[in-house]
Amino acid sequence: MSSMTGNKIKISVFGQSHSKAIGVVIDGLPVGKKIDMEKVNSFMARRAPGKNSLSTQRKESDTPEILSGLVNNVTCGAPLCMVIYNENQHSADYNNIIDTPRPSHADYSAYIKHNGFNDVSGGGHFSGRLTAPLCFAGAVCMQILSEMGIEIQSHIQKIKNVYDDKIDYVDIGKWNTAEKDFPVINDEKGKLMIAEIEKARKNGDSVGGVIECAVTGIKAGFGEPMFDGIENQLAKNIFGIPAVKGIEFGNGFSATDLYGSENNDEFCIVDGEIRTRTNNSGGINGGITNGMPIVFRTAIKPTPSIFKEQNSISLKNMTEEKLQIKGRHDPCIVQRAVSVVEAVTAITLLDAIL
Ligand SMILES: Cc1cc2nc3c(=O)[nH]c(=O)nc-3n(C[C@H](O)[C@H](O)[C@H](O)COP(=O)(O)O)c2cc1C
Numbered sequence: 524m525s526s527m528t529g530n531k532i533k534i535s536v537f538g539q540s541h542s543k544a545i546g547v548v549i550d551g552l553p554v555g556k557k558i559d560m561e562k563v564n565s566f567m568a569r570r571a572p573g574k575n576s577l578s579t580q581r582k583e584s585d586t587p588e589i590l591s592g593l594v595n596n597v598t599c600g601a602p603l604c605m606v607i608y609n610e611n612q613h614s615a616d617y618n619n620i621i622d623t624p625r626p627s628h629a630d631y632s633a634y635i636k637h638n639g640f641n642d643v644s645g646g647g648h649f650s651g652r653l654t655a656p657l658c659f660a661g662a663v664c665m666q667i668l669s670e671m672g673i674e675i676q677s678h679i680q681k682i683k684n685v686y687d688d689k690i691d692y693v694d695i696g697k698w699n700t701a702e703k704d705f706p707v708i709n710d711e712k713g714k715l716m717i718a719e720i721e722k723a724r725k726n727g728d729s730v731g732g733v734i735e736c737a738v739t740g741i742k743a744g745f746g747e748p749m750f751d752g753i754e755n756q757l758a759k760n761i762f763g764i765p766a767v768k769g770i771e772f773g774n775g776f777s778a779t780d781l782y783g784s785e786n787n788d789e790f791c792i793v794d795g796e797i798r799t800r801t802n803n804s805g806g807i808n809g810g811i812t813n814g815m816p817i818v819f820r821t822a823i824k825p826t827p828s829i830f831k832e833q834n835s836i837s838l839k840n841m842t843e844e845k846l847q848i849k850g851r852h853d854p855c856i857v858q859r860a861v862s863v864v865e866a867v868t869a870i871t872l873l874d875a876i877l
Pocket residue numbers: 579627628629646649650651652654764765766767824826827828829851852853856859860863
């Protein structure tokens with residue numbers, strides 16, 4: 524079913540932006556695992572809005588309430604159910620959208636699919652708010668992965684046409700981006716990116732970008748061939764994040780510029796272990812991990828809700844109409860989606876490993 528994913532770790536995300544609550548049920552977690560709730564909360568805070576002018580001033584309390592599955596913060600074998608109550612709804616902001624769908628949001632496609640019964644307020648079930656439960660599930664899975672020596676980090680690789688520093692795919696190192704409001708490796712480049720976002724905001728417009736994620740400490744041999752490879756599983760789940768429009772592994776599309784002799788990752792032995800000299804494959808061959816870091820990039824489109832007047836239509840009258848969007852929207856989603864990409868990566872990899 525659509526809002527569920529996973530084989531060993533099954534997650535089901537529920538709620539709408541303006542329903543009473545949103546949340547997640549996680550089934551299949553290993554039993555007896557102590558979950559550090561302080562770490563969970565600080566991970567979730569990285570996604571929360573209202574931190575600065577770069578993100579919406581919506582005051583969304585992302586405080587998780589655990590309904591089941593933990594006893595004294597230890598997993599007990601029952602499905603872990605978490606809810607976040609919605610408190611700051613401005614549903615009236617969405618009245619004009621009921622008949623006049625926003626370009627490139629899910630209003631029109633969901634209207635057709637659900638015969639007009641879809642909840643439009645705040646984007647309904649298609650809202651970026653639904654990524655808060657994903658972050659909760661990811662934060663839990665990440666702690667279990669961390670015990671296995673697997674670490675996940677990401678940075679904003681680019682906003683519009685401004686790039687962060689290039690990373691070394693073989694020797695990932697530590698980026699410390701989790702501690703930053705604007706998670707880039709090079710803060711000077713970050714300032715230029717922020718200027719792009721501010722420019723878009725002032726023009727009532729929006730911008731997108733790319734998030735680069737690296738996973739270290741993962742051993743060779745995880746993933747299934749053909750349709751259930753790690754690339755397949757990651758891509759399926761990463762596309763569950765609203766506004767994702769692309770994913771590429773290793774050097775991705777740019778591999779097509781190279782000769783095989785330039786692109787192949789030659790084997791070598793380092794400290795008695797089999798490694799590769801380069802990591803253009805992004806740690807995956809044949810859908811199976813090869814022991815090198817997993818590296819992939821996720822393309823996030825510009826926020827569809829912009830304040831510039833746009834062309835739309837009236838569904839009732841079948842006429843062309845002008846649309847002026849109201850409400851509170853991020854001029855750029857990318858900096859908030861960084862932790863979401865990490866969360867979905869953790870959920871996917873724990874599922875694949877178990
Ligand atoms: C963290 C996050 C926050 C988002 N906030 C907004 C927003 O404020 N306004 C908006 O129009 N879209 C926002 N989105 C994106 C929309 O939810 C998304 O574009 C829409 O559901 C259509 O899906 P698609 O872009 O995947 O086709 C957000 C996405 C994420 C991940």
